[in-house]
Amino acid sequence: MVERQPGAEPRIHNLRESCTSCSLNDLCLPVALDAAGIETLDGIVQRGHPLVRGQIVYHPGKPFHSVYAVRAGALKSVTVTEDGEEQITAFHLPGELVGLDAIGFDAHPSTAAALETTRVCEIPFAELEGLSEHVHGLRRHLVRRMSQAIAAEQEMLHLLARRNAEQRLAAFLVHLSDRHVQRGLAATPVRLPMSRHELGNYLGLVPETVSRLFRRFMDHGWMSVQGQSIGLDNPGALRLLTRSSSQVVQEHRT
Amino acid sequence: MVERQPGAEPRIHNLRESCTSCSLNDLCLPVALDAAGIETLDGIVQRGHPLVRGQIVYHPGKPFHSVYAVRAGALKSVTVTEDGEEQITAFHLPGELVGLDAIGFDAHPSTAAALETTRVCEIPFAELEGLSEHVHGLRRHLVRRMSQAIAAEQEMLHLLARRNAEQRLAAFLVHLSDRHVQRGLAATPVRLPMSRHELGNYLGLVPETVSRLFRRFMDHGWMSVQGQSIGLDNPGALRLLTRSSSQVVQEHRT
DNA sequence: CGGAGTCTTGACCTCTATCAAGTTTTGTGG
DNA sequence: CCACAAAACTTGATAGAGGTCAAGACTCCG
Numbered sequence: 001m002v003e004r005q006p007g008a009e010p011r012i013h014n015l016r017e018s019c020t021s022c023s024l025n026d027l028c029l030p031v032a033l034d035a036a037g038i039e040t041l042d043g044i045v046q047r048g049h050p051l052v053r054g055q056i057v058y059h060p061g062k063p064f065h066s067v068y069a070v071r072a073g074a075l076k077s078v079t080v081t082e083d084g085e086e087q088i089t090a091f092h093l094p095g096e097l098v099g100l101d102a103i104g105f106d107a108h109p110s111t112a113a114a115l116e117t118t119r120v121c122e123i124p125f126a127e128l129e130g131l132s133e134h135v136h137g138l139r140r141h142l143v144r145r146m147s148q149a150i151a152a153e154q155e156m157l158h159l160l161a162r163r164n165a166e167q168r169l170a171a172f173l174v175h176l177s178d179r180h181v182q183r184g185l186a187a188t189p190v191r192l193p194m195s196r197h198e199l200g201n202y203l204g205l206v207p208e209t210v211s212r213l214f215r216r217f218m219d220h221g222w223m224s225v226q227g228q229s230i231g232l233d234n235p236g237a238l239r240l241l242t243r244s245s246s247q248v249v250q251e252h253r254t
Numbered sequence: 255m256v257e258r259q260p261g262a263e264p265r266i267h268n269l270r271e272s273c274t275s276c277s278l279n280d281l282c283l284p285v286a287l288d289a290a291g292i293e294t295l296d297g298i299v300q301r302g303h304p305l306v307r308g309q310i311v312y313h314p315g316k317p318f319h320s321v322y323a324v325r326a327g328a329l330k331s332v333t334v335t336e337d338g339e340e341q342i343t344a345f346h347l348p349g350e351l352v353g354l355d356a357i358g359f360d361a362h363p364s365t366a367a368a369l370e371t372t373r374v375c376e377i378p379f380a381e382l383e384g385l386s387e388h389v390h391g392l393r394r395h396l397v398r399r400m401s402q403a404i405a406a407e408q409e410m411l412h413l414l415a416r417r418n419a420e421q422r423l424a425a426f427l428v429h430l431s432d433r434h435v436q437r438g439l440a441a442t443p444v445r446l447p448m449s450r451h452e453l454g455n456y457l458g459l460v461p462e463t464v465s466r467l468f469r470r471f472m473d474h475g476w477m478s479v480q481g482q483s484i485g486l487d488n489p490g491a492l493r494l495l496t497r498s499s500s501q502v503v504q505e506h507r508t
Numbered sequence: 509c510g511g512a513g514t515c516t517t518g519a520c521c522t523c524t525a526t527c528a529a530g531t532t533t534t535g536t537g538g
Numbered sequence: 539c540c541a542c543a544a545a546a547c548t549t550g551a552t553a554g555a556g557g558t559c560a561a562g563a564c565t566c567c568g
Contacts, residue, residue: 079408079409079411079412081412082497083497085412085416087408087411087412087415087416089408089411089412100401100404101401101404101405101408102401103397103398103400103401104394104395104397104398104399104400104401105398105401109401109405110408140358141358143357143358143397143400144357144358144359145358146357146358146397146400146401146404147354147355147356147357147358147359147363147400149404150354150355150400150403150404150407151355151363153404153407153408153411154333154341154343154355154364154407155333156411157333157341157343157407157410157411157414158333158335158339158341158343160411160414160415160458161341161414161455161456161457161458162339162341162458201415202415203415204414204415204416243336243337
């Protein structure tokens with residue numbers, strides 16, 4: 001559930017602080033900027049207090065003014081249907097941009113909420129657009145991010161339409177590990193910032209099934225679970241699972 | 255299967271014809287353009303020979319130069335995984351833009367193929383971008399189309415993750431009918447330009463299940479099938495199915 | 509320490525994939 | 539225009555994956 005906590009309006013205020021760690025390299029905009037461009041961007045990025053679990057960055061109908069970059073922690077993107085059912089469409093780790101599905105519209109179409117204590121950078125879109133008039137490649141980069149979001153969702157469509165529960169969970173774990181590596185972290189102990197319920201929702205499974213699959217993977221010696229920390233003890237086997245079901249999974253030990 | 259037919263390179267050639275029926279109102283770009291803008295756009299739109307069923311507009315790896323607008327007929331967008339499995343991610347009816355997932359990249363990441371005899375307009379992207387420097391709202395409209403594509407896929411994610419077969423098919427039919435209405439056509443006899451196999455692939459079902467569901471819906475008196483033509487005899491009942499499964503479907507006759 | 513929430517495990521049953529025939533439609537060549 | 543082959547579609551029987559319901563274990567905080 002996306003709990004609307006009392007007074008849970010995002011705690012992102014207008015503090016204009018320099019936010020260098022949030023701006024360029026590892027974060028949202030790996031674009032070639034000159035020093036002046038960097039300074040300008042840093043000037044428009046806004047940083048706020050950390051969000052606690054469940055707190056909402058934006059919700060459907062909130063006027064679209066900014067996109068957000070995750071600095072630390074994790075967010076989920078959630079769509080809610082008329083009849084109140086929720087579907088988690090993405091998890092966002094540090095370095096990722098959130099709120100792209102609102103670009104071009106007046107209001108956000110989805111919800112973004114913190115999975116754990118999370119710091120985000122707010123990037124006012126109007127100023128980002130102004131900046132992209134002058135900074136070569138910035139607009140292109142933003143559009144590319146949107147295309148990447150489309151591609152990521154297409155991959156999820158394939159996962160949900162063609163893969164069984166085992167393959168979905170294996171693909172999720174491998175993908176999460178890959179994202180860790182991309183960020184320069186170790187591949188194998190990954191942390192699951194979301195609950196079993198949320199993970200199941202994302203993967204189109206009930207929490208019980210997720211739990212049973214964890215058990216099965218552990219019994220195979222493929223992974224180990226210690227609370228939120230997940231060890232991928234046999235990434236090869238898990239990666240094999242993500243491939244087409246026609247291929248038989250033969251024993252594949254380290 | 256996306257058959258690469260011998261010599262099936264898209265028959266879209268460089269004929270520069272005026273293509274008014276393709277340009278603005280009912281088609282790709284309902285933007286407020288002045289007469290000069292309309293003329294410019296018409297100038298860059300390219301029309302080609304009709305595509306026959308199975309023929310490919312673009313395929314993964316083809317350099318990205320243009321987006322395409324469907325004029326008549328229908329296309330499918332398909333992603334292919336490393337192991338050769340195909341997933342249809344969208345069907346495109348007349349008036350819709352195709353190829354947006356390539357914007358920002360050098361090559362198309364997916365395949366677009368004709369479901370039936372289909373005419374498309376090729377819109378060279380470089381020239382479209384140049385035009386959008388001058389035409390107010392054009393760029394914004396393109397970006398909005400991308401956001402809409404993201405939103406449409408998010409809805410599909412929900413459909414695949416949370417809905418059963420009955421609900422998926424009902425939602426598809428209702429959605430297709432709604433799209434007909436948007437284009438000014440009658441709501442109730444809709445035509446299915448795709449095979450059962452393709453429809454099942456899109457909905458995460460096998461063709462047999464699609465067939466059985468058609469039978470079930472017909473037995474309920476909710477729809478009628480005559481070849482490709484589908485009559486929605488009780489749209490209310492179908493629409494009711496698309497809602498949350500918690501709500502019991504009581505008999506709902508015309 | 510205790511209670512609420514989360515997670516795990518088990519028993520059961522439904523939904524849908526799979527396999528296997530038939531039947532209809534489509535396409536092609538005579 | 540008809541005949542025949544190939545493909546697409548329909549229908550039935552069956553089995554297995556995963557959802558549902560229920561109970562117990564663990565965790566996190568107050």
